[in-house]
Structures are given as C-alpha cells and as structure tokens.
Amino acid sequence: MSLFSRIFKKKEKEIEEVKERNFFNIRIDDIVTYDLEDYQVSGKLIYKDGGYEWLAYQLVGATETIWLSVEMDDELELAIYKSSKEKLTQPIPNKVTINKTEYILEEKGTATVQGEGRGKNVHGQEVKYFDFVNQSEDQFLSVEVWGSEVEVSEGHEIEGYEIKVIAAS
Numbered sequence: 001m002s003l004f005s006r007i008f009k010k011k012e013k014e015i016e017e018v019k020e021r022n023f024f025n026i027r028i029d030d031i032v033t034y035d036l037e038d039y040q041v042s043g044k045l046i047y048k049d050g051g052y053e054w055l056a057y058q059l060v061g062a063t064e065t066i067w068l069s070v071e072m073d074d075e076l077e078l079a080i081y082k083s084s085k086e087k088l089t090q091p092i093p094n095k096v097t098i099n100k101t102e103y104i105l106e107e108k109g110t111a112t113v114q115g116e117g118r119g120k121n122v123h124g125q126e127v128k129y130f131d132f133v134n135q136s137e138d139q140f141l142s143v144e145v146w147g148s149e150v151e152v153s154e155g156h157e158i159e160g161y162e163i164k165v166i167a168a169s
Contacts, residue, residue: 023055023076023078023160023163024055024070027168028043028044028116030166031165031168032057032059032068033164034059037061039066041058041117042059042060042065042117043058043115043120044057044117044119045057045058045113045115045116046114047111047112048112049111054071055069055070055071056069056070066081067081067082067153069142069155078157078158079156079157080158081155082155084141087150089150090145092143096141098154099154103132103140104132105132107129113126113127125146128145129144130142131143138156139156140154140155141153141155142155
C-alpha cells in the first residue's frame with residue numbers, strides 16, 4: 001500500500017445491522033405505535049422471579065406515558081398499563097376496588113429488576129408485585145411495592161397486531 005493511499009484512504013465505518021424487532025428485543029429510543037399514537041421507548045425493566053421472566057417498556061407519547069407489558073407464559077401475553085391516581089397502603093389486600101371495578105389478587109411475589117434507560121435507577125433492586133384481575137378477566141391491576149412506595153397501574157390485554165415497532169438503530 002502506497003503512502004498516499006494510507007494517508008488518504010477513508011476509514012470504512014462499521015455499520016451495525018438493524019435487527020428486526022419483536023416484543024422481546026425492543027430497545028431504548030425505538031418507536032412503538034399503539035392506538036394511532038407514536039411512543040418513544042424511554043425505559044425497559046426486566047423482572048425475574050425464580051426462573052420466570054417478564055418485561056415492561058416505558059413508552060412516552062405526546063400526551064401520556066404508558067407501559068407495555070410482555071411475557072411468555074403458555075403463549076405471548078401483552079398488556080398496556082397506565083399509572084393510577086388511586087393510592088394503596090401496605091399490607092396489600094386480596095381484593096381491591098378502583099373506579100367501581102373489583103379486582104381479585106391473582107398472583108404475588110418478589111422479583112429482581114434489571115433496568116435500562118429511565119429504568120436504570122431501579123437496576124438491581126427487588127420489588128414486591130401483586131397482580132390483580134377483574135371478574136371478567138379483561139382488566140388488570142398491577143401493584144408494585146418499591147421499599148415504602150406503592151405504585152398502582154391499571155391495564156388491559158392487547159393483541160400483537162395492535163402494536164408496531166420501528167427500530168431506532
């Protein structure tokens with residue numbers, strides 16, 4: 001290689017191949033379209049309880065912030081959650097009524113959390129979780145206890161075709 005070719009040779013930039021997104025590999029800054037609105041993924045939480053794992057993506061839109069919950073049980077389960085203004089205190093009861101809907105405790109436990117993006121502040125922490133469902137099993141209530149703070153979110157199941165993911169990188 002001549003001196004001039006070494007000096008003037010342009011460095012070839014390695015471009016990372018954009019990988020097709022699925023519900024388990026969504027990344028921070030990706031765009032998620034749901035209910036005719038675009039949301040930017042600003043946080044990702046990975047919950048682990050024993051050998052079981054599920055994900056929650058924080059989606060920031062123009063007018064609201066929502067959470068996309070993703071888990072693989074016997075089949076793919078997707079849900080959208082929004083923070084509730086309702087307050088609960090410990091101990092968390094087995095039945096809760098919010099907005100005239102009665103929820104029954106379906107599952108509870110303690111999970112270790114890995115966080116990315118806005119969720120990195122809870123990375124490595126443990127959270128107590130309480131999952132509630134209404135009688136017709138079409139509305140959900142998620143209660144998470146982070147130390148002394150209790151967070152309540154209301155949700156509902158969605159189908160995969162209701163979500164479109166656009167890779168940011």
